[in-house]
Amino acid sequence: MVGDEEDWKRTYSELDMKPHENLNFIFGPNGTVDPRARANIHVVRFEMNAKSSNSFFIDDVHKTRDEVKRFISRYRIQVENICQFMAQDQVTEFARQSPQALLQNTEKAVGSSDLFARHMQLIQWQKEINDMKxxxxxxxxxxxxxxxxxxxxxxxxxxxxxxxxxxxxxxxxxxxxxxxxxxxxxxxxxxxxxxxxxxxxxxxxxxxxxxxxxxxxxxxxxxxxxxxxxxxxxxxxxxxxxxxxxxxxxxxxxxxxxxxxxxxxxxxxxxxxxxxxxxxxxxxxxxxxxxxxxxxxxxxxxxxxxxxxxxxxxxxxxxxxxxxxxxxxxxxxxxxxxxxxx
The missing domain is CATH 1.10.287 (Helix Hairpins)
Structure with a gap:
């Protein structure tokens, strides 16, 4: 965050978030917190302006919305909700999830729109295969x-x-x-x-x-x-x-x-x-x-x-x-x- 103590009293429309070299959190699939993953981070910035059109940047280079979609589609990041935060009261519940539930929720959060459905289809097919056996x-x-x-x-x-x-x-x-x-x-x-x-x-x-x-x-x-x-x-x-x-x-x-x-x-x-x-x-x-x-x-x-x-x-x-x-x-x-x- 950028700003002094008075900035905390401002409304959401006056709040400005800028990722920089002091970024202390990473969102993405399991394993992206590894230092080797952080060495290859690309910064995607989305500027919202109520008076003019929105702007997209990749590593401080201006891009169109379609270019950003094509770029981040390789990393299976949802363009409609680029930044996803977990509430503090849900951290404990998230940690208690089983490996299967954790995988499914991760697919829902950061996977493509059809990944979870395809995963469920695979589970159903495997169940049918076991029944057939x-x-x-x-x-x-x-x-x-x-x-x-x-x-x-x-x-x-x-x-x-x-x-x-x-x-x-x-x-x-x-x-x-x-x-x-x-x-x-x-x-x-x-x-x-x-x-x-x-x-x-x-x-x-x-x-x-x-x-x-x-x-x-x-x-x-x-x-x-x-x-x-x-x-x-x-x-x-x-x-x-x-x-x-x-x-x-x-x-x-x-x-x-x-x-x-x-x-x-x-x-x-x-x-x-x-x-x-x-x-x-x-x-x-x-x-x-x-x-x-x-x-x-x-x-x-x-x-x-x-x-x-x-x-x-x-x-x-x-x-x-x-x-x-x-x-x-x-x-x-x-x-x-x-x-x-x-």
Missing amino acids: EVIVSKKETLKKLKNRITHLAPVVKARMEWEKSVQAIRQYMTDELRFQCGKQFDELHIKDQEINHSRCTTEVLRKTIQGLTEDINKIDEAQEAELTQKIAEINLECEKITDCLCEERAAKREVERRQMQDKNMAERLERDLKHFLDVKEGKLRFLEVHFNSEYRAYMWYQEHKEKFSGMVYFPFLTIDVPCAEYLKFVEAALTLRDIFS
């Missing part, structure tokens, strides 16, 4: 788990596909066999129907013959009545024989239909037994996988490579067929769980 790590862990699960389920899926192929082959065989039996019984039934139709035709012919003879009897003399009566009796006897034969044919047809129904019921029962057998085998495989995993993996490996073995390979009993319940009780009493799964 966590998401990537989580996705990699999930991918690893899924790959392990696929590797574990591959033998099970392969065994399931082989099981479905076996079931399909068995069903095809049973279907073909049932179709063959039904076709055979249908042919027999067709033959019986033809025989019955033939018998009906013969009966109809005889009935017409009887009817014609009856009419003739009414017309002939009594001398021929006895002879005709005998013929009628013979014809009736033959009709009875044909009727008996027709009844036998009908009984045979019912027998064929009954056997066909039995075969159908047997096919349904075999289908249920097959399903039960496959369900029991599948349940045993699941039990073997849970409680005896090493034996299960050995069994599955053998199923995949059994064509490589020329001799007999003994593996765990998955199914045991017995003729009656008494044999089943003997098997359950004689064979332990260890013997079955060893």
